[in-house]
Amino acid sequence: MEDVKVDKTVDARGSFCPGPLMELIKAVKAQPVGAVIEVLSSDKGSANDIPVWAKKVGHELIYSDQVGDHWKIAIRKTK
Amino acid sequence: MDKRVVVLGGGVGGTMVANSLARSIPDEVRRGNVKITLLSNEEKHTYQPGFLFMALNEGRLEQFQRKEKTMLHPGVDLVLDNIVKIDRDGKRLIGEKGTVYPYDFLVISTGSFPDFDSVPGLAEGSYNFYTAEGAVKLREALANFRRGRILITIDVPHKCPAAPLEMTLMLDDYFRTRELRDQVDILYTYPIGRVHALQSIADWAQEEFESRDIKYETFFNLTEVNPQLKVATSLEGSEVQYDLLISVPAHKGAQVIRDSGFGDEQGFIPTDRHSLKMLGEDSIFVLGDATNLPISKAGSTAHYQADVVVQNLISELNGLPSTAMYDGKVFCFVESSMNQASYVEFNYTHPPQPAEPSKMLHWFKLAYNEVYWLSARGLL
Ligand SMILES: Cc1cc2nc3c(=O)[nH]c(=O)nc-3n(C[C@H](O)[C@H](O)[C@H](O)COP(=O)(O)OP(=O)(O)OC[C@H]3O[C@@H](n4cnc5c(N)ncnc54)[C@H](O)[C@@H]3O)c2cc1C
Numbered sequence: 001m002e003d004v005k006v007d008k009t010v011d012a013r014g015s016f017c018p019g020p021l022m023e024l025i026k027a028v029k030a031q032p033v034g035a036v037i038e039v040l041s042s043d044k045g046s047a048n049d050i051p052v053w054a055k056k057v058g059h060e061l062i063y064s065d066q067v068g069d070h071w072k073i074a075i076r077k078t079k
Numbered sequence: 080m081d082k083r084v085v086v087l088g089g090g091v092g093g094t095m096v097a098n099s100l101a102r103s104i105p106d107e108v109r110r111g112n113v114k115i116t117l118l119s120n121e122e123k124h125t126y127q128p129g130f131l132f133m134a135l136n137e138g139r140l141e142q143f144q145r146k147e148k149t150m151l152h153p154g155v156d157l158v159l160d161n162i163v164k165i166d167r168d169g170k171r172l173i174g175e176k177g178t179v180y181p182y183d184f185l186v187i188s189t190g191s192f193p194d195f196d197s198v199p200g201l202a203e204g205s206y207n208f209y210t211a212e213g214a215v216k217l218r219e220a221l222a223n224f225r226r227g228r229i230l231i232t233i234d235v236p237h238k239c240p241a242a243p244l245e246m247t248l249m250l251d252d253y254f255r256t257r258e259l260r261d262q263v264d265i266l267y268t269y270p271i272g273r274v275h276a277l278q279s280i281a282d283w284a285q286e287e288f289e290s291r292d293i294k295y296e297t298f299f300n301l302t303e304v305n306p307q308l309k310v311a312t313s314l315e316g317s318e319v320q321y322d323l324l325i326s327v328p329a330h331k332g333a334q335v336i337r338d339s340g341f342g343d344e345q346g347f348i349p350t351d352r353h354s355l356k357m358l359g360e361d362s363i364f365v366l367g368d369a370t371n372l373p374i375s376k377a378g379s380t381a382h383y384q385a386d387v388v389v390q391n392l393i394s395e396l397n398g399l400p401s402t403a404m405y406d407g408k409v410f411c412f413v414e415s416s417m418n419q420a421s422y423v424e425f426n427y428t429h430p431p432q433p434a435e436p437s438k439m440l441h442w443f444k445l446a447y448n449e450v451y452w453l454s455a456r457g458l459l
């Protein structure tokens with residue numbers, strides 16, 4: 001997890017609506033292809049939702065880790 | 080020493096902060112120790128939820144507008160100007176014609192705006208109910224629509240997460256009432272893997288969709304509209320044919336935020352989630368749609384935040400640090416048909432539970448359309 005340079009971190013802790021995945025989609029749109037975007041989420045559903053979306057679109061999942069009371073999930077934008 | 084509080088934005092958040100501050104410290108305002116100025120680039124205050132009703136031919140723009148001047152406490156000085164720059168180092172704002180507005184404390188509530196250029200073909204190929212003009216055009220298109228497919232697309236970020244779902248459910252009702260529903264196919268799409276951001280709302284809405292024959296596709300992030308072929312394409316690789324496209328475009332922050340060189344890529348301002356101060360700034364508060372907070376961009380959010388901002392402003396004006404904390408509270412009505420509604424309430428730590436839809440809640444929501452004007456004046 002430490003080796004990857006994160007280009008943008010989105011703190012979506014405490015977000016029920018729009019929620020971490022929508023916050024991530026917002027951030028991904030504004031980043032160039034190749035950028036690594038990390039999202040912090042207090043919702044354990046994100047550990048499932050975000051990888052599912054990334055896979056569907058073809059973005060690369062870099063990590064999905066629980067850190068204390070929240071999750072840190074990062075993807076690389078591929079297109 | 081006299082202090083100047085400048086409030087930028089005459090919408091929900093700005094109007095509530097200015098009025099409630101004036102009402103809370105009447106003596107200071109009367110003596111001129113605190114001068115409250117509200118800057119807005121619109122003479123009229125618009126109740127945006129009205130756009131939904133307008134599009135379905137249930138109301139007209141005049142019903143949802145009041146002159147901003149009539150909304151304000153006498154202690155608030157209204158100045159109509161389009162601010163083109165916020166100069167944080169010089170603690171001043173600059174208007175369109177070069178007028179300079181110095182401040183000691185600045186409150187920013189400049190809102191969010193649908194970006195019709197965010198996707199190729201969108202401006203040409205879609206209808207919307209997120210602007211007054213959009214709602215008028217959509218009203219006409221819907222009134223003349225008798226058969227075919229209505230496609231609804233929703234992009235992020237957008238304000239009022241309830242509105243697209245409400246529109247879809249109300250459309251079903253609208254065409255049923257007109258006895259055209261058999262010929263009208265409604266296809267709703269959503270960016271993530273369920274039909275609404277909130278799991279509980281999504282579960283409820285999906286059942287409603289199934290029982291009312293509303294089709295839906297999840298994981299649909301619009302990337303292109305072809306207005307000639309009437310095809311919408313998603314990032315996830317789907318291509319959908321439509322006859323009428325109703326789109327909620329990705330929103331961005333106000334132009335002035337982007338032109339002043341702060342805000343994130345989309346022009347939303349990095350804001351402390353509890354104190355509502357702009358990050359790194361001690362004399363600027365931000366509320367409503369203008370923040371970058373990961374919570375619903377809704378009038379109710381701005382309303383709850385206004386209470387916190389006013390409390391903190393009063394502390395700071397008295398030389399105390401800000402102690403009021405915003406807890407992330409959001410409240411939303413959700414219209415489930417033309418005569419039933421539900422609501423949800425939540426904050427940073429408490430997940431929402433939608434209330435059972437009822438006729439009574441629908442009447443509450445209709446009543447709120449009127450009550451809003453008292454609420455914005457700081458009377459309720
Ligand atoms: C169709 C629809 C339905 C909705 N339904 C609901 C609902 O049911 N419940 C709910 O809670 N919310 C709802 N909302 C959302 C709600 O309207 C917004 O979240 C709310 O208005 C945000 O308040 P604000 O103060 O942040 O911004 P706004 O109310 O948008 O006000 C921004 C103000 O800033 C001014 N401004 C911007 N830039 C400048 C500048 N450069 N110089 C001077 N002035 C400037 C603008 O003129 C405007 O007056 C709905 C919105 C829409 C579009």
